[in-house]
Structure formats: C-alpha cells, structure tokens
Amino acid sequence: MTGTDQVGAAGVTIAALDAAHTDALVRFFAGLPEGDRTFIKEDVTDPAAVRGWAEDGSARWVGLGDDGEVDGYVAVRRLPGWSDHVAELRLVVGPRRRGAGLGRVLARHAVTEAIASGATKLVVEVVAEQGAALALFTGLGFRGEALLEDHIRDRSGQLRDLMVLAHRVDATWSAMDTLGLPEALDEDATPA
Template structure:
C-alpha cells in the first residue's frame, strides 16, 4: 500500500479573500467524511449532476479517502468560519505511461463563488502538482458547463479534446466531454486571488 502524499507546504494556511473574509486551507483527512457529505448536500442539483463521483454517497467518499490514504489523490479543503466552503483535488493517474499527468477537480459552494477561493485552491493544487513532479494537469467537464470552462480558460487551460456523447448525466442523457489541459511548469502565479 502506498503512503498518503506528503505536502511540501505546512498546512493549514490562512488566505484572505476578495470579500475581506479569511479561509483556512488544509489537507483533507479521513475524519472529514461527514463534512464532505454535508458539503455535498449544500451543492445545487446542477453541480451534483456534473460531478465525476456522487459525493452525497458515504461509500463514494470512503473510496475517496482510501485514494488519499493510498497516495492516489490529494485534496485540499477550504473552510470559512468552520464551514467547508470548497475543495480542490489532484488525482494521480496510476497507468505507467501517464503517471506524469494529474487531474484537477474543484468545487466551491455557490455563496463563496466570486471571492477568489476556487482560484486560490487551484494555485495551491498546482504547487502540489509541481512538488509531485507532474508535468501536465487536466480538467474535465461537459460542454454545458460554460462557467467552469471560462474559469479554466482564464487560468490558462486550453481545450485538448471534445468527445461527443462521452458521458451520461444522472438523467441518462448523453453529454459531450471537454478535456482541458495546462502544463504545470508553465503555470503562472497570476491566478492567486
């Protein structure tokens, strides 16, 4: 069994947001299971519709925690006044030929969007990706997720591929999948809030 990924940065850290509030960013731990499930209950149905996994399901969150324990994933949580406001993860590919690539996943509760929190989490995850020796980060979304696409493009991600009818939403409707990428070495600090 692989060990949990260690970070070079001493978490938790405090960051100032655009609205004047502070957020604590820390590494997700096994005891955060219930906090993640509660966070998922706060997300709008449309956000849940497009998540890669169903984080409202405790068993799915347990698998996520197992991936953290096994060194396949690292997740940063952002809390504001003790409430989980957002998370960002980098998921490491286990296939030998793509071990240099990680996938980023990030989501923020609607009431904290526009504060720079998601952007700051992405910057932190990129620092982690660099420290892990990753060369490229990917982000996947459906083509209907125009706000997510715009946010990633603003961060310098570029569309690498569009796969027609690649995913099905929770209602069974086919959706096109957009794959965006960014070179880790080329990532700039302009994204810091």
C-alpha cells in the first residue's frame, strides 16, 4: 500500500495517517460541527490521543487539500476476538468539501483496504438522521442490519438512534468487482 492517491479535479490527496498530519487532523476535528463528531467513538478532542494514532499502526487515512489541511478522515478497525472477521469503517468529511465526492472516494478506499486485509464483513454505524451517510454507504452495497434505538447521547444529552449498516464480502474478488474496486487495489498494492 502506498497510502497516497490523487482524487480527481478536487485536488485532494489521500494519505495514510502519519505524524506529519496529526496537528492538521486535530484542527480538522476541532472545526467539525458537534453533531459530526458524535460518530467517532474515540475522543477526537484530545490532541494526545489523536497524535497517538499515527504511531499505533492502525488503518487510518486523511484527505489533504492543496493547503495541507485535512478535509476528510477515514478509518478501518478490525473488531476483536470472535468478530475479528468484521471491519468497522468510520468516515467524516469537513464542511468545506462536502458534496464534492470526497466522502465516496474515502469510503471506497477504506472498503478496498478492508477487503484486501481479509475482512469478510464490513460494518458502519450511522446516526439515524444522517441521510448523506446512509445514501453513500447504501450506494456502496451496504444494507441496514440493525436499528439501535436511543443508543447514543449527543453532547447536549439528547438520545439518538444508531443504525448499523453492513456489507457481506462473500467472495473477495467478486465483491471487489461489484464495487468497481480492483483498480484502486492495484494502485494501493504498488510498493511505496
């Protein structure tokens, strides 16, 4: 995996998260509307925790604008123990780049990486009112698998429903064909 990729005319580069990006990533999370931060389980307001991600070997990528600022973030986390065939995706795009295709590109990148790592089931947790996220992941072949009522609290204490969307990877290569992802995998497989 090279970790980098050019994203069309939008001029956004996808890079595997490393220590050089962490200050910009902390600024990105700090600048997000509160509701958008809800979906990330880690404490993204803690700069020390965010800096630690670059060192912990986890699968995380940032979408970088021409100015070096982070415009999007995606992570793939394998679940532990008896669910270690399952990969969970987390995705957020900053307000200044919304609606320009970055979310779809980051999501496809993460799906490709998750399938290539051997995961046979992919899941994403979406706050029920997040229509954009629902549409994006449904378009990538995810389907609603569970609705967890009053499952999370936002910072004001209000209870919100959480949807679990899932994608089954029956046969790795056919699934990647379905998603139109082989080219992306080829790029990522090129030695750095």
